[in-house]
Amino acid sequence: MEKCDANRHPIRNVRAFRSALLTWFAENRKDYPWRRTTDPWAVLVSEIMLQQTTVASVIANRRFDRFLDEFPDIETMATASEPKILKAWEGLGYYNRVRNLQKAARAVLEDFGGQFPPEAAELEKLPGIGRYTAGAVSSFAFGKAAPIVDGNIARVISRLLDERNAVDGTIGQKIIWQAAADLLEINSPRDFNSAIMELGQTVCAPKNPACLLCPVRDFCQCRDPESLPVKKPKKQFVKVDEHAFFHRLGDKVLLAMGRGSRRRGFWHLPLREPEACAHLEAGDLHRYVITHHRVTVHLYRADPGGLLKGEEFIPISELADLPIATPMRKILESELGQ
Numbered sequence: 001m002e003k004c005d006a007n008r009h010p011i012r013n014v015r016a017f018r019s020a021l022l023t024w025f026a027e028n029r030k031d032y033p034w035r036r037t038t039d040p041w042a043v044l045v046s047e048i049m050l051q052q053t054t055v056a057s058v059i060a061n062r063r064f065d066r067f068l069d070e071f072p073d074i075e076t077m078a079t080a081s082e083p084k085i086l087k088a089w090e091g092l093g094y095y096n097r098v099r100n101l102q103k104a105a106r107a108v109l110e111d112f113g114g115q116f117p118p119e120a121a122e123l124e125k126l127p128g129i130g131r132y133t134a135g136a137v138s139s140f141a142f143g144k145a146a147p148i149v150d151g152n153i154a155r156v157i158s159r160l161l162d163e164r165n166a167v168d169g170t171i172g173q174k175i176i177w178q179a180a181a182d183l184l185e186i187n188s189p190r191d192f193n194s195a196i197m198e199l200g201q202t203v204c205a206p207k208n209p210a211c212l213l214c215p216v217r218d219f220c221q222c223r224d225p226e227s228l229p230v231k232k233p234k235k236q237f238v239k240v241d242e243h244a245f246f247h248r249l250g251d252k253v254l255l256a257m258g259r260g261s262r263r264r265g266f267w268h269l270p271l272r273e274p275e276a277c278a279h280l281e282a283g284d285l286h287r288y289v290i291t292h293h294r295v296t297v298h299l300y301r302a303d304p305g306g307l308l309k310g311e312e313f314i315p316i317s318e319l320a321d322l323p324i325a326t327p328m329r330k331i332l333e334s335e336l337g338q
């Protein structure tokens, strides 16, 4: 592995590089809804949303516009109830992100007099806002010369530099962020950051990069692009077995209000320890993956026998309006025959 040298800079003519990239972008840029605004709240929403969902899915389902219709500003977000924000985020997963969006909205109101700070270093002090998101809001909303590195940009830069350190490791991160700062066109950071990201999304794709069509191929150092970026070995999945009850009484179904980091604020089927289910006939099996958990739900169509704290019968007609995580909603719909 190469020794770390964050100041090493194999792209010699940086001006020509910037010019080639920006010329290509001017002719090929995509018209996304979040590129039509410089409202920092809207930019922040788009960035958080796009961390977990593809651009195509956000556009197709109008997720960005619909969320902003419901929460057009930090005031609306700061005062919304938790069930309401969780419901609005349903289907996007990683619900702590929308909770952090609300915390950030409150912090802007309380600590910054209702105005987003323009500098990345200040934005990074807001809850749930890391280095990338701070740079994105600073450059896209305020036009500040803040570098950004997401997965697409890390791939482009690692290939441009033929960087063999893991891009998600400490040394690799340092090199890639330094290069992102060095390459940035400080006179048009908004366009530059969008351009290098879009190059990664369209031309410098993970598989089969279109090097022959690449506007910056003359500056690119790598000979085997598909071998880059190098990444640290992936975390192993953790297998989880859950024993859940589907207990319907007339037009109501028994649900539990979630607690703990994975389910807080969400309704789910009541769960019991495996020993409490040993005497029951096994029912359907449902499987889903969430973060790094592979979950198998052993479902019993039975009365769990007595209600635990947080459990209650909920009218089936109200399920559509309640916060229920997507995998659990699918199980419920399947059991209800919907």
Ligand code: SF4
Pocket: 156, 159, 160, 203, 204, 205, 209, 210, 211, 212, 214, 215, 216, 217, 220, 221, 222, 225
């Ligand atoms: S030449 Fe190929 S590998 Fe290099 S930046 Fe362009 S698309 Fe990526």
